Each structure stands twice: as structure tokens, then as C-alpha cells.
Amino acid sequence: MYLLLKRYLTSALLLGSVFALHAAHAAPPQDLKGTNVVLVHGAFADGSSWDRVIPLLEARGLHVVSVQNPLSSLADDTAATRRAIEQQTGPVVLVGHSWGGFVITQAGDDDKVKALVYVAALVPDSGASVNDMMKNQPAPVWAGELRKDSANFLTLSTNAVINDFAQDLPTAQARVLATTQGPWFAGCLDDKVSIAAWHTKPSWFVVADQDRMIDPRAEEAMAREIGATTIHVDSSHVxxxxxxxxxxDAIIAAASKGVVTK
Structure with missing residues (x-):
């Protein structure tokens, strides 16, 4: 009788542990309602760049805004981003792709911004421009595919978008990106950041390991320089x-750790 009772209790304990473990895994993910994400696109793009990310963020309760940058100057893009930040109630995770890294570095000094997320982005220090960061570096292949109009705005050739900008997307989709790209004012290359928010804000960096627009080794070096939490993705620039x-997931981590824990 004693042995039967002992076996019963042991089985009950084991089953209880299994059920408890299952319940823990079945627990809903943390609701991040009350936290905002402001997404900033890069050159040769627009706010629709984030259309596959936005539903994933909203599913976690995050309020998301995608900025439409005029791509006419660092000052203009920063102003557009600051207006978006101003409209948010509560803490903000500020996310920038490519040239958007310059924009969030400048605009991220806002008190509402609690974390920065760089996605295959350029990360300048105070006083630096794109040309400053690229000097003494060999010109990338895609630079020869730039087209400049009479107003000094730059676009990428369809060939460059397919082969260098978005080479891991279906060709048809890459062609759409080429057709809908946002022209980038050439003067942006010399615009200098006056303040680098990453000095005072926690940062995350998504390194695109197959990036042909920005050298992945440079991305990793920038992430290391700013002390960012780094995530590697086997991806093109986009x-x-x-x-x-x-x-x-990187943005959610920033919202969970960089914002909620503050």
C-alpha cells in the first residue's frame, strides 16, 4: 500500500511539473501597449519599407508610426521624424534603416526616445557626415549606378536595386522598389550630425550579413563602437x-528591455 501511494504521489508531482511547464510556455507574450515605435526609412525608399514589420510589432501591442522622409536634407528628415515623435504619448523606440541611421542619431535626443534601433544603418558621431564616414574607402559597385537629375537628386538604377540593394527579394518585387524609390538629395552626403543620441540612449543594431550597400564589416564595427546589442541576419540591405x-524581434527587444525596464 505504501509503495502504491508513493508511486501515485511521484506521478502526480511529475504531471504537475509538466502542466506547469506547459502553462509557462503557453503564457501570452508581454503586452507592450503604451510604447510607441517610430520607423525611419533610408535613402531610395519610403515609409512602406516597413510594411512587413509593422503587423508583427502591432501584434505585440506596440503603437507604430512610419515616417515619410522628404530625403531633401538631414535637417528636413530630422524635422519630419521629430514631428512624429512629438505626436506620441509615452515612450518611443526610434528605428532607422540605412540613411535613417543618421536621422535617428540626430532626432534621438528627444526625452521621449528611450531606445535606438539601427537596421543595416550608418551610425555617425557628432560632427560627421556620410562623406566623412566614407572617405578613404573604396567606392562601392553601386555608386556607378547612381543617376542624378537636374535638381541634384539621386536615384539608383533598376540594375543596382535588383543586384545590390535588394538581391534577396524576388526580382519582381525588387523592380517595384526601383520604380517607387524616393530620390535622395545629393547634398545629404555632406550634412553633418550635430548631436549623437547613441551616447546617452541604449542601442540595438541589426547587421545585414549580405549587405552590398554598406559593408557588413563596417556595420559590425559601428555596432561595436556604440556598444549596441547586435543581431546578425543573413540578409541584403533591406x-x-x-x-x-x-x-x-530586435525592435521588440528594445521595447522590452530599453523602455519597459526603465
Whole structure:
């Protein structure tokens, strides 16, 4: 009788542990309602760059805004981003792709901004421009595919978008990106950041390991320089389109750790 009772109690304990473990795994993910995400696109793009990431963020309760940058100057893009931040109630995770890294570095000094997320982005220090960061570096292949109009705005050739900008997307989709790209004013290359928010804000960096627009080794070096939490993705420059879950996870981590724990 004693042995039977002992076996029964042991089985009950084991079953209880299994059920408890199952319940823990079945628990809903943390609701991040009350936290805002402001997404900033880069050159040759627009706010729709984030359309695969936005639903994943909203599913976690985050309020999301995608900025439409005029791409006419660092000052203009920063102003557009600051207006978006101003409209938010509560803490903000500020996310920038490519040239958007310059924009969030400048605009991220706002008190509402609690974390920065760089996605295959350029991360300048105070006083630096794109040309400053690129000097003494060999010109990338895609630079020869730039087209400049009479107003000094730059666009990428369809060939460059397919082969260098978004080479891991279906060709048809890459062609759409080429057709809908946002022209980038050439003067942006010399615009200098006056303040670098990453000095005072926690940062995350998604390194695109197959990036042909920005050298992945440079991305990793920038992430290391700013002390960012780094995530590597086997992606082209447009990681938010080809690997949206990985990018969303990085933003969610920033919202969970960089904002909620403050």
C-alpha cells in the first residue's frame, strides 16, 4: 500500500511539473501597449519599407508610426521624424534603416526616445557626415549606378536595386522598389550630425550579413563602437523586407528591455 501511494504521489508531482511547464510556455507574450515605435526609412525608399514589420510589432501591442522622409536634407528628415515623435504619448523606440541611421542619431535626443534601433544603418558621431564616414574607402559597385537629375537628386538604377540593394527579394518585387524609390538629395552626403543620441540612449543594431550597400564589416564595427546589442541576419540591405521577423524581434527587444525596464 505504501509503495502504491508513493508511486501515485511521484506521478502526480511529475504531471504537475509538466502542466506547469506547459502553462509557462503557453503564457501570452508581454503586452507592450503604451510604447510607441517610430520607423525611419533610408535613402531610395519610403515609409512602406516597413510594411512587413509593422503587423508583427502591432501584434505585440506596440503603437507604430512610419515616417515619410522628404530625403531633401538631414535637417528636413530630422524635422519630419521629430514631428512624429512629438505626436506620441509615452515612450518611443526610434528605428532607422540605412540613411535613417543618421536621422535617428540626430532626432534621438528627444526625452521621449528611450531606445535606438539601427537596421543595416550608418551610425555617425557628432560632427560627421556620410562623406566623412566614407572617405578613404573604396567606392562601392553601386555608386556607378547612381543617376542624378537636374535638381541634384539621386536615384539608383533598376540594375543596382535588383543586384545590390535588394538581391534577396524576388526580382519582381525588387523592380517595384526601383520604380517607387524616393530620390535622395545629393547634398545629404555632406550634412553633418550635430548631436549623437547613441551616447546617452541604449542601442540595438541589426547587421545585414549580405549587405552590398554598406559593408557588413563596417556595420559590425559601428555596432561595436556604440556598444549596441547586435543581431546578425543573413540578409541584403533591406533586412526589414527579407527578414521582417528578425527585425521585428530586435525592435521588440528594445521595447522590452530599453523602455519597459526603465
Amino acid at each position: 533586412a526589414m523586407l527579407s527578414h521582417p521577423k528578425a527585425v521585428a
